[in-house]
Amino acid sequence: MLWIKAWEESRTRFAIIALVLTGFCVFATLFHRPVGPLGSGSVGLRIHDLIYSGTAKGTFAMLSVFLGLGGLTRERVRRTAMFTLALPVSRLQVLGTQVGVGLLELAVLSLLPGFSLPLLSWLAHDPYPFLKALHYSVLWFVCSMVVFAFAYLLAVAFEGEYTPPVACYIALMVQALIASWAPLRSYRLNLMWTMAEFPAIPWERLLTLLMITFVFFALAAWITRKQDL
Amino acid sequence: MLWYKAWRESQARFLLSACTIAGLCVVFVLFHSQGAASAYRSRTYVEYIWRIVYKGYLREIFALLALLLGVGGLRRERDYGTAGFTLTLPVSRLRLVSIRAAMGLSEIALLSFLPVIVIPALSPLVGQVYPWTQALEFGLLWAAGGSFLFVIGFLASILFAGEYTAAVVAVTVTLGYSVVADRPFVQRYVIDVHDLMSGTGTHHFQPDVFLLVGPLPSAALSIILLIVCSSVLLAGCITQRQDF
Numbered sequence: 001m002l003w004i005k006a007w008e009e010s011r012t013r014f015a016i017i018a019l020v021l022t023g024f025c026v027f028a029t030l031f032h033r034p035v036g037p038l039g040s041g042s043v044g045l046r047i048h049d050l051i052y053s054g055t056a057k058g059t060f061a062m063l064s065v066f067l068g069l070g071g072l073t074r075e076r077v078r079r080t081a082m083f084t085l086a087l088p089v090s091r092l093q094v095l096g097t098q099v100g101v102g103l104l105e106l107a108v109l110s111l112l113p114g115f116s117l118p119l120l121s122w123l124a125h126d127p128y129p130f131l132k133a134l135h136y137s138v139l140w141f142v143c144s145m146v147v148f149a150f151a152y153l154l155a156v157a158f159e160g161e162y163t164p165p166v167a168c169y170i171a172l173m174v175q176a177l178i179a180s181w182a183p184l185r186s187y188r189l190n191l192m193w194t195m196a197e198f199p200a201i202p203w204e205r206l207l208t209l210l211m212i213t214f215v216f217f218a219l220a221a222w223i224t225r226k227q228d229l
Numbered sequence: 230m231l232w233y234k235a236w237r238e239s240q241a242r243f244l245l246s247a248c249t250i251a252g253l254c255v256v257f258v259l260f261h262s263q264g265a266a267s268a269y270r271s272r273t274y275v276e277y278i279w280r281i282v283y284k285g286y287l288r289e290i291f292a293l294l295a296l297l298l299g300v301g302g303l304r305r306e307r308d309y310g311t312a313g314f315t316l317t318l319p320v321s322r323l324r325l326v327s328i329r330a331a332m333g334l335s336e337i338a339l340l341s342f343l344p345v346i347v348i349p350a351l352s353p354l355v356g357q358v359y360p361w362t363q364a365l366e367f368g369l370l371w372a373a374g375g376s377f378l379f380v381i382g383f384l385a386s387i388l389f390a391g392e393y394t395a396a397v398v399a400v401t402v403t404l405g406y407s408v409v410a411d412r413p414f415v416q417r418y419v420i421d422v423h424d425l426m427s428g429t430g431t432h433h434f435q436p437d438v439f440l441l442v443g444p445l446p447s448a449a450l451s452i453i454l455l456i457v458c459s460s461v462l463l464a465g466c467i468t469q470r471q472d473f
Contacts, residue, residue, distance in 0.1 A: 009392070012394050016398065017397065020401050027408075055404060058404075062293075063401070066393045069392075079309075161392075162242050162297050163241045163242060165393075166245050167245060169290065169297075170246075177286055181263070
């Protein structure tokens, strides 16, 4: 029941993001013509230009913020928190379910280009390697989890409806700025760079990102348990 | 009172945005030597400011914040159960919408002019000079571009209910618009507000010195003003017909 509740609360946002990603994939494989020397390039080059190092990657990261905006603080503002808290489940279970549904949605969204791009490029008679697309899907999933977790933490901590996404976007931009500072650039801390890493998957960096995600979720859970709702 | 209500509903977002923009301007100016030497390999201070503020990170943050300042309104109030109280006030729905739009556009204007004040004022502290006139011209371009982005979020909040649906749609529409406006055959006919805000979308930007020369693009600014006013009017008309 909690899973259905979490799904119903986020399905519209999920559907819009899925539609946007699908649109990008169709456009990249069938219509996109990069400006400049890549103009007459292969489907693979066009996919790389628009999807894996271009607008689609940034769009996915930005829209992941809105999937992460949940929590009981939002329900308190809408005055439905008392109904949710009256359910015979712990606050941790409510949070865990929302996080679980959100992560599942992120996994599906990350895999969407992973499956659709090879299929669409096959239709365009220039197949894009499935394993390469899957490689990027893994990177997108882990990096978007960090964004999701941070947005969730902010949504739990701040009461205003749009204050969490504003704060999240500011933090993402500041993170990108700090990562581009010369002493730190070699560590490639920018999430956008990590999402485009090829050919090797940076497992150590992904593990670090997973630990950061866990810390954000743990903080969100701790705050929710202590909150007076 | 309606102005105060609109202010209270958006003050957290506005103050956070203002602190961020002002703070980043201060950081960019004070640490310009590190910035110019690393990611923004700029030959001159003016080039560095243009790359990092008017074309780079700050422009992107400003664009997103302008979008998010536009969302809110009566459809969100309906979900909170407060729309009934607002609608019993002795004012028309058009007035409600207009004042919310006016407050938002004022906030956009204030945010646009923060770099105008901070950058030229602080530059002498690091032994550099940034012309006030340049900062002012870019401020006007940002006010226009920011207003356009604001009404995208504003219209989305009028049309779409559901928590954050309006914001997701607004971000999606803006990104789609950016992709389409960069197509060569579209570029000739459609203004890309991101290019307008960086000056590269005008014939008045000199890329070799990274300065705006000559008059600002009055045609583009007029079209944007027309779009903003029409959008607010459209939003008012839609709100008048909605059932809360």
